[in-house]
Amino acid sequence: MEMSKVKRHLMTGVSYMIPAVVAGGILLSLGIILGEEGFLASKLIEVGVFALKLMVPLIAGFISYSIADKPGITVGLVGGVMARELGTGYIGGILVGFFAGWITNQIKKIPVHKNLMVIKPIMIIPVLGVAATAIFMYLISVPLAPAMKGLENWLVSLKGSNLAILGLIIGAMMAFDMGGPVNKIALTFAYATLAEGIYHPMAAAWIGIMTAPIGLALATLIKPQKFTKSEKANALPAAIMGSLGISEGAIPYAVTTPLKVIPSIMIGSGIGAAIALFFGAEASIPCAIGIWGLPFLTHPFRWLIGFVSGIIITAVLVVVLRKESDIQNNDEGTEFSII
């Protein structure tokens, strides 16, 4: 399977999973904000957890759907429930989703007598597919469940400066390629820990996704003479897109002077995320909804301190590193006319 196909299957799974995580994350956070006790708060938390428990089954089910179409859904969903119950979490869910889709496609190819054709989609594929997926899941859970438990214990044990280092790495990775593969690896890690009920990495991912475009937009206001016309015109759309959780608005700036922009946004996002995590910021909601999720964070101000620091650091670094001469031969810049 080529890399671009793998990415597409994974993104399909994420696409079907996001609404459940947003619903669960926001209801859960509301319950926590309301004090965790009392009828309403405890019910909100309960329902939030129900929705979040769908996360691993949904990603497995819809990775499998992306590979094998409709017959893949059941096989993947059951594999995903097993991945969750056996303690292999989100990573197990992704692996089992790929296996479920692959095995479904293999079973589809088995030739059957035409009288049996009618029961193939309703019996043969689901039964054989689920059985084969169950065997796969039991096998991989043997090494994976203890590994996930170890990762979880390690993350829970992180405090203060160690958390800050975790934030630094996630923030810098998120910013490095602005929505590309490295960014997706960091984001997958944040989702994986979210599924285990650990919310620091997602808070760092939030900063990693939004700091670069907003920081660069701010930089164009501080020293407009160091930016091309189209870069200045891009500032507002990039900042708006950034606030909605889309990093790609930062790309045109990186295209003009990559060696000055990419280190700046990596340092800005990394330090911003490190500061937020040092103060104990947590996000139980995926960063896909951008700044609109802010009121539902458990400690919005701890997160905001990191976010604002990251934006300022990014903007200052870019302004310092860039020279006016950098743009002289390049006043056209890269066209980014999307809105």
Add this chain to the structure above:
Amino acid sequence: MKIVAVTACPAGLAHTFMAKKALENAAKELGYEIKVETQGAMGIENEITEEDIANSDVAILAIDSYIDKINRFKKIPTIEVSTKVALKDSKALIKKALDKITK
């Protein structure tokens, strides 16, 4: 020439609709007719029918995730790319799709 297109991205909020806009603008500038279906967070909108496909020369799929009813497009030449390609240079993408027909 008539083009049908589908756009889709994982979150289904931004790239899906930005790619639609980009394709529509590029087709207009080049003087082609285009119908763009979106498969965003709300599901299928502006659905491309069998009739639309029968009347079109080429299909452009600008998608980052799997889309529903992908088999519809088996009947005509189809070019499949990510939404980013459509966003960066829709005109080049449409020209590339054109090459596919003439070959």
